[in-house]
Amino acid sequence: MNEINPLERIQELCRERNWSYYQLAKASGIAYSTLNTMINKENMPSLPTLQKLCHGFGISITDFFEPDRSQSGLTEEQAQCISLYTALPPEDRKLAVAFMKGLLKKL
Numbered sequence: 278m279n280e281i282n283p284l285e286r287i288q289e290l291c292r293e294r295n296w297s298y299y300q301l302a303k304a305s306g307i308a309y310s311t312l313n314t315m316i317n318k319e320n321m322p323s324l325p326t327l328q329k330l331c332h333g334f335g336i337s338i339t340d341f342f343e344p345d346r347s348q349s350g351l352t353e354e355q356a357q358c359i360s361l362y363t364a365l366p367p368e369d370r371k372l373a374v375a376f377m378k379g380l381l382k383k384l
Contacts, residue, residue, distance in 0.1 A: 281342050283322055284315070290334050290341075294364040304367055305333025335363055335370065 291301055298316060302309040307329050315322055322330065331341050351359070362373055 283327065283341075284319060286341060286344075287316065287322075287330060290336075293360075294334075296366075300366065301330065301333055303333075305329045307333075333367075335367065 287301070290296075291298065294300075296304075298312050299309050301307075302312045305312075307326060311326075314320065315326075327341070328338065331338055334341075362370060365373060
């Protein structure tokens with residue numbers, strides 16, 4: 278298993294979602310100043326902070342440290358759907374799920 282730098286992983290997840298640190302702070306319930314200081318001063322997050330960040334990203338701690346694990350065995354199209362879903366802000370994820378449920382009712 279490759280070693281993951283938590284700060285680099287946070288930055289990577291923000292880039293993937295096209296999120297600012299402010300958006301991440303809002304989604305995770307962490308003060309923006311705390312997140313900004315952590316990133317800029319390269320302070321490693323505590324486990325409770327990391328759990329809040331993962332909740333904001335909509336991923337598990339395991340997915341945080343093993344990003345490829347969650348998509349093994351998926352088709353390219355399924356992996357793309359998951360990537361698009363995780364890039365959405367939490368409030369839009371609910372809309373995406375509602376839309377997919379609506380599509381299923383058409384069948």
